[in-house]
Amino acid sequence: MRQDLFAQRVNPDVPSALSGLFSPDDDPRALSFAAGSPREDLFPVAAMQTAFHTAIAAGGAHLFQYQTAQGNPALRAKLAARIGKWGQVATTADNVVLTVGGQQAIELVAKALLNVGDEVAVEVPTYIGALAAFDLYQPTYHAVPLQADGLDLNRLEDTLKRHPKIKLLYTVPDYHNPTGITMSMAKRQQLVELANRYNFIILEDSPYRDLGYTHAPLPAIKHFDTEGRVVFVSSLSKILMPGLRTGWLVADDDLLTAILRGRMASDLEANNVVHAAINAYLEANDLDAHVAALRASYRGQCSALVQALTTYFPDEVAFTHPDGGFFDWVTLPQNVDAAALLTQAAIPQAHVSYVSSTNFYPARDVHNSLRLCFTGLTPAEIDAGMRRLGAVVKAAVREGRPVV
Numbered sequence: 001m002r003q004d005l006f007a008q009r010v011n012p013d014v015p016s017a018l019s020g021l022f023s024p025d026d027d028p029r030a031l032s033f034a035a036g037s038p039r040e041d042l043f044p045v046a047a048m049q050t051a052f053h054t055a056i057a058a059g060g061a062h063l064f065q066y067q068t069a070q071g072n073p074a075l076r077a078k079l080a081a082r083i084g085k086w087g088q089v090a091t092t093a094d095n096v097v098l099t100v101g102g103q104q105a106i107e108l109v110a111k112a113l114l115n116v117g118d119e120v121a122v123e124v125p126t127y128i129g130a131l132a133a134f135d136l137y138q139p140t141y142h143a144v145p146l147q148a149d150g151l152d153l154n155r156l157e158d159t160l161k162r163h164p165k166i167k168l169l170y171t172v173p174d175y176h177n178p179t180g181i182t183m184s185m186a187k188r189q190q191l192v193e194l195a196n197r198y199n200f201i202i203l204e205d206s207p208y209r210d211l212g213y214t215h216a217p218l219p220a221i222k223h224f225d226t227e228g229r230v231v232f233v234s235s236l237s238k239i240l241m242p243g244l245r246t247g248w249l250v251a252d253d254d255l256l257t258a259i260l261r262g263r264m265a266s267d268l269e270a271n272n273v274v275h276a277a278i279n280a281y282l283e284a285n286d287l288d289a290h291v292a293a294l295r296a297s298y299r300g301q302c303s304a305l306v307q308a309l310t311t312y313f314p315d316e317v318a319f320t321h322p323d324g325g326f327f328d329w330v331t332l333p334q335n336v337d338a339a340a341l342l343t344q345a346a347i348p349q350a351h352v353s354y355v356s357s358t359n360f361y362p363a364r365d366v367h368n369s370l371r372l373c374f375t376g377l378t379p380a381e382i383d384a385g386m387r388r389l390g391a392v393v394k395a396a397v398r399e400g401r402p403v404v
């Protein structure tokens with residue numbers, strides 16, 4: 001391959017943060033805790049099939065025509081109403097853009113804001129897909145640690161004082177990927193105040209906000225936005241089906257215009273046929289009831305994981321106790337390398353895969369943690385997988401040296 005002709009943004013020597021999500025293990029016992037896949041048997045396939053028929057019957061040939069860069073107005077209105085109800089964001093269809101998954105929304109914001117070398121703050125660990133999107137624009141990263149109630153705002157402010165040119169902050173405030181942490185209400189408001197004071201944009205990425213197991217969603221960060229500095233991003237991937245490839249964003253004024261300009265350059269417009277079908281689905285079905293059923297299932301899967309980690313993992317290992325979302329974050333002793341453990345023991349011996357921590361840090365410099373996704377597996381599979389993983393983790397901890 002003529003790699004010498006490639007752009008630096010796809011430098012083949014630096015693997016994408018998204019690589020390695022799907023591990024090659026064809027053993028029949030293989031259990032993947034790696035990709036953030038929702039539970040497939042809960043997909044409302046029949047209702048969606050009916051919705052496609054309804055949408056096509058109603059829309060006819062015109063449905064298959066080019067439409068608008070922003071996407072289906074009726075669906076945008078429903079999503080605006082939804083985030084108004086559950087996130088207290090006062091917005092309308094005019095400020096909503098339908099995207100190809102939340103992933104494209106992140107990439108569009110990066111495209112609208114980032115020149116090569118521009119400064120971006122991210123909480124760490126952070127969503128690997130966001131790093132993959134930002135990496136294409138070759139920014140300078142500043143990593144800000146998370147606390148149990150979300151981003152460490154003191155550390156963020158120190159960073160902003162030292163680097164006043166930071167123009168974008170990326171955060172996943174609700175049931176964070178990969179840790180499951182949720183940002184407190186007070187911090188949401190304070191974060192917007194910092195953005196106003198230090199002049200940066202907040203990219204609020206919240207695909208898990210409906211999937212809380214103990215309480216209703218908190219108001220979005222965008223609720224506190226007074227200057228149009230927050231771009232709110234969400235997705236139907238985790239609450240309906242990822243194959244619909246439907247995400248959405250809420251943005252204001254010139255930023256909305258800039259995002260739409262970037263979107264037209266990438267794909268002109270999102271998939272109108274799919275969006276008409278989703279709109280028909282939402283008219284005929286109760287999405288909140290569907291989400292409640294997901295929550296009931298995921299709550300049980302989450303407690304099966306926490307229970308199994310408690311039972312099978314040694315005391316030297318720490319893990320989060322998520323109250324929503326898809327993930328648990330497991331921290332091994334400093335001297336155990338999670339990536340080496342994955343390839344040398346977890347996959348070949350335990351037939352269990354996960355995503356190791358280096359992927360979640362822009363500097364790829366934290367080696368002893370890992371992310372487990374519990375939503376794609378039954379409680380029995382979770383128990384079996386953690387029993388096997390616990391055994392190899394115990395062995396690695398006992399050896400007391402890096403697995404290399």
Ligand SMILES: Cc1ncc(COP(=O)(O)O)c(C=O)c1O
Pocket residue numbers: 036100101102103104127129172177205206207234235236237242246247
């Ligand atoms: C935090 C976060 N943002 C965005 C996405 C993108 O999802 P999708 O493009 O399927 O909407 C994911 C998927 O795992 C995610 O965890």
